[in-house]
Each structure stands twice: as structure tokens, then as C-alpha cells.
């Protein structure tokens with residue numbers, strides 16, 4: 262627990278009345294360890310610690326009567342600055358909006374697509390789930406089952422090439438008054454140029470309102486490269502972090518924010534259709550810092 | 552990131568960055584740095600020392616699969632959601648079938664949408680039998696069915712799929728214990744292998760996964776998946792060091808042939824770029 266560890270470091274202060282540089286160094290080291298253990302990328306952790314050191318100096322922390330609390334507040338603010346705020350799904354009225362979900366294999370795209378459809382439906386939108394994974398065994402069956410089990414509409418035609426399928430889906434949306442098409446794409450690696458080019462082609466062929474990167478909260482240091490890699494091929498408009506109900510501390514969220522600057526829109530907190538929460542920076546900070 | 556990518560003027564800083572970037576964790580990194588300071592390792596020997604440490608950790612475990620003297624050999628696949636359990640089962644089934652073994656699959660994930668269907672498609676492609684029940688059935692019941700069928704059909708190897716689950720869900724871990732008990736009751740011993748399928752991109756949460764899963768069921772080995780991605784799977788280093796559980800297989804892609812027996816030298820080679 263960071264707070265307890267900092268209080269231990271600063272306990273000796275009582276007898277001296279003022280913190281030494283050694284005390285400050287130890288507290289910064291403690292913060293660095295906390296961030297690294299929370300899967301914050303080591304480059305970002307270094308930057309956060311430097312900023313905390315700078316701000317602590319500005320606030321004359323050596324003379325503080327409550328240095329542990331004060332340094333934690335500084336740390337919280339630094340992390341919150343990186344996290345930014347929640348942001349709604351950008352849906353324009355009176356048009357066929359497209360929302361595309363992309364990400365690594367197994368990150369939770371298909372499940373999240375269904376969760377988003379329910380969320381949007383409850384907001385009065387008319388969502389249509391569009392399966393867009395032509396490779397994984399039973400990928401379409403999975404999305405169709407999720408739709409049927411939860412009273413959601415799904416486009417069930419997947420014959421022809423991917424671009425043709427989307428054109429047909431858009432026509433279907435037009436004829437049936439759907440205003441949001443949720444494209445559930447196949448899992449892919451950001452380092453696989455062929456599949457990333459396929460994604461770029463879709464992004465360039467159609468007007469996509471939201472392109473959301475779906476990331477697994479259990480990802481470690483690699484999150485930085487992954488977010489960067491996806492950003493190079495498609496214009497991301499936001500991120501969704503899944504499996505947040507695990508004990509993962511979610512430091513990878515900072516990597517996504519740092520590299521893309523785009524908002525984290527939702528957090529997946531379970532396998533059920535309602536297990537989708539709107540991003541709350543305070544909740545994320547406390548999980549990272551413990 | 553390759554070990555020798557930066558200039559060697561600050562080798563300790565470089566090796567620390569290497570360890571952190573590859574998810575070895577801050578505890579492992581600090582211990583290693585303390586070691587090279589105590590042993591007064593010179594800059595040009597730091598990388599070799601790390602490779603040696605890694606080799607010792609990995610070679611201290613036995614990556615071989617253990618078959619009992621009776622058939623069917625029973626392998627249970629467990630792990631967090633989306634790590635590659637179902638796909639890994641198909642790959643191992645293919646591997647063993649090519650070795651002339653009679654393989655059968657059990658669709659033990661009765662929870663997730665189209666989970667059984669996904670494994671059924673693999674069974675059909677491989678032309679091997681599969682036991683499944685409808686979605687929502689009790690997983691213990693499907694496993695029991697599978698065991699009976701495997702015994703009556705003289706199956707050599709029975710591969711059992713289970714639903715993904717996060718380590719924070721105690722009730723789901725208890726469900727796994729129940730599945731282990733069903734198997735033990737039927738064949739008179741625990742599963743020959745209970746393999747935790749671990750995603751190579753995983754960070755420090757990998758340690759929690761191993762810690763908690765192995766506290767509830769006997770984990771005999773790890774299958775490391777998605778090593779073909781941009782992550783080295785370095786989290787296995789602190790895991791193997793701390794828990795002594797061997798990595799038995801490594802998966803390198805989405806196709807049926809993309810699996811190999813774990814090999815320390817090959818892994819270290821991949822790690823050091």
C-alpha cells in the first residue's frame with residue numbers, strides 16, 4: 262500500500278521536524294515501484310516521478326506537516342492529468358453512424374460490441390451489430406448468439422468480400438432505420454501489416470464515426486507499442502479497456518492515453534451484457550495506486 | 552527490444568530497461584541489479600549474466616508432458632478469458648493426432664456464447680470426436696460425459712476445454728475445483744496435466760493469475776500463447792522463478808500448426824532479439 266509505505270518513510274520526520282533529501286528520494290522510489298507494479302510503462306513512470314518531484318519541490322514538501330498525504334495528492338493529480346475525462350460515443354442524429362471495434366486477438370471486441378449495442382439501445386438509439394470476423398471459427402455465431410440472447414439486432418449476411426459486406430450492411434441499416442452500425446472486426450496484431458492494411462482500407466472506404474481500440478486491462482509494458490501501432494493505420498477516436506474486473510491494476514490505460522491522446526470511453530467489468538461502465542478517472546487512479 | 556540496442560555506456564540502466572520492458576517486474580530487476588553489483592560483474596558481462604540467470608530459472612523446471620500408465624490421459628485447460636485455451640486445444644489435438652494418438656475433445660465451456668460451437672468446428676476440421684452439451688449445462692456434467700465416452704472408446708488423450716475466468720471470481724475458481732474433482736473421481740487421479748493458458752502480452756497480473764489459479768487447482772504447466780505478437784512473454788520469467796511451474800508449450804499464431812514444445816534456448820534467443 263503506497264500510502265502506508267510513504268507514511269513509514271516520513272515517520273522519522275517527526276523527530277527531525279523537516280524532511281531530508283533522502284526521505285524525498287525514498288518516497289519517489291516507492292512511487293516508481295508502485296507504478297511499475299501496476300503495469301505503467303517504465304518510460305511513463307519515469308516521467309510521472311519526475312513531475313511529482315518537481316511539484317513536491319514547488320510545494321515545499323520538506324516543510325510539510327502531512328508529507329505522505331501531500332505527495333499522494335500530487336501523484337493522483339499527475340495521473341489524472343494523463344487519464345483525461347470520459348467522453349460519450351459520438352453518434353450523429355439522422356444518419357447511419359458506424360462504430361468500429363478493433364484490437365488484438367481475444368481482447369474482448371465481440372463481447373464489447375454486444376454490450377455497446379445494449380447500452381446504445383437503452384439510450385434510445387437503434388443499433389445493428391455487424392459481424393466482421395471472417396476467420397475465427399464460430400465468430401459470427403458468437404455475435405449472433407449474444408444478439409439473440411439479449412434482444413439485439415444483428416446483420417447475419419457475411420457472403421462476399423468484406424467491403425461488399427459492409428455496403429450491404431449499410432443498405433440494410435437504411436432500409437430498417439438503424440442509426441448505429443457496430444462493426445466487430447477480427448483480432449489482429451499491430452505488427453501484421455497485411456491485416457492492418459485491411460483495417461485501413463475499411464477506414465478509408467467508409468465514414469466511420471468512432472474507431473475504438475479494445476484493449477485487455479491485463480496487458481503489460483507492451484501497451485505503448487500496441488496503441489502506437491494501431492494509431493499508425495487507423496484514426497482512433499477512443500479506447501475501451503476490458504477485463505477490468507480482474508486484479509490487473511490497469512497501468513496500460515496510461516500508455517493508451519499518453520500515446521494517442523484519445524479518450525478512454527468505457528471499461529469492461531465482466532462477461533455479462535450489462536458489465537460495461539463509463540470511464541471514471543478517479544476509479545482508475547485508485548486501482549493503479551492501490 | 553534487443554539487449555544491445557543502446558550504447559553500452561550505461562549498461563546497468565540498459566539492462567534494467569530491458570528487464571522492465573519485457574515484464575520481468577521491478578522486484579526481479581532490482582534483485583538482478585543487486586546481484587551484478589555484489590558479484591562485481593563488468594559491463595560487458597552483464598548481458599551474459601542475465602541470460603545465465605534466465606537459463607537457470609527455466610532449466611530448473613521440467614517442460615515435458617507426463618502421461619500416466621493408463622488411458623485416457625486427461626488434460627484440462629484453464630485460464631483467463633481470451634488467452635487462447637480453445638485454440639491451443641485444437642493445436643495440441645492436431646499435434647497428438649499426427650503422432651498416431653486417438654484424441655477426443657470435451658467442450659467444457661458451457662457458458663460463453665458459441666464456445667462449444669467454436670471447439671466443434673475444430674473437431675470437425677481435425678476429424679476427431681467431441682463431447683458437448685447445450686449452452687448453460689453444468690460443466691461438470693459435460694466433463695463426466697466426456698470421461699465416460701473416452702473410456703468406452705479407448706481414447707489415448709482427452710483434452711478438456713473450460714470457460715475463461717478472471718482470478719478475482721472465487722465462485723468460478725470453485726467451479727474449476729469441482730471439475731478437477733469430477734475428473735479425479737472418475738480416473739482415480741488428478742488430471743495428468745492441468746495447463747494454464749497464459750497470454751504473452753500479460754503484465755504483472757500474470758503473477759496473480761498463477762498465484763490464485765494454482766492455489767485452487769493443481770497447475771502442472773503453462774502454455775504461453777501469442778508469442779508471435781509484439782510481446783516477448785517475459786512475464787514467465789518471474790512466474791517460473793517464483794512458482795516453479797514449467798512452461799510446456801509456446802504458441803506462435805492462429806493456425807493449427809502454430810504450437811511447439813517449450814525450449815529454453817529458443818526462448819532466450821527470441822527474448823534477446
Ligand SMILES: Nc1nc2c(ncn2[C@@H]2O[C@H](COP(=O)(O)OP(=O)(O)OP(=O)(O)O)[C@@H](O)[C@H]2O)c(=O)[nH]1
Nearest residue numbers: 366367368369370371372448504529530531632633
Ligand atoms: N471477465 C471479463 N471477461 C471479458 C470481458 N470482456 C470480454 N471478456 C471475455 O473475454 C473473452 C474474449 O472475448 P471476445 O469478445 O471473444 O474477444 P474478441 O476480441 O472478440 O476475440 P477475437 O475476435 O478472437 O479477437 C470472452 O471469454 C469474453 O467473455 C470483461 O470485461 N471481463
Ligand SMILES: Nc1nc2c(ncn2[C@@H]2O[C@H](COP(=O)(O)OP(=O)(O)OP(=O)(O)O)[C@@H](O)[C@H]2O)c(=O)[nH]1
Nearest residue numbers: 366367632633634635636637638715777802803804
Ligand atoms: N496471434 C495469435 N493469436 C492467438 C494465439 N492463440 C490464440 N489466438 C487467438 O486469440 C483469440 C482467442 O482465442 P481462444 O482460443 O478463443 O481463447 P480462449 O482462451 O478459449 O477464450 P475464452 O474461451 O473466451 O476465454 C482467437 O482470435 C485466437 O485465434 C496465438 O498463439 N497467436
Ligand SMILES: [Mg+2]
Nearest residue numbers: 370371394400
Ligand atoms: Mg471476436
Ligand SMILES: [Mg+2]
Nearest residue numbers: 636637660666
Ligand atoms: Mg475458449
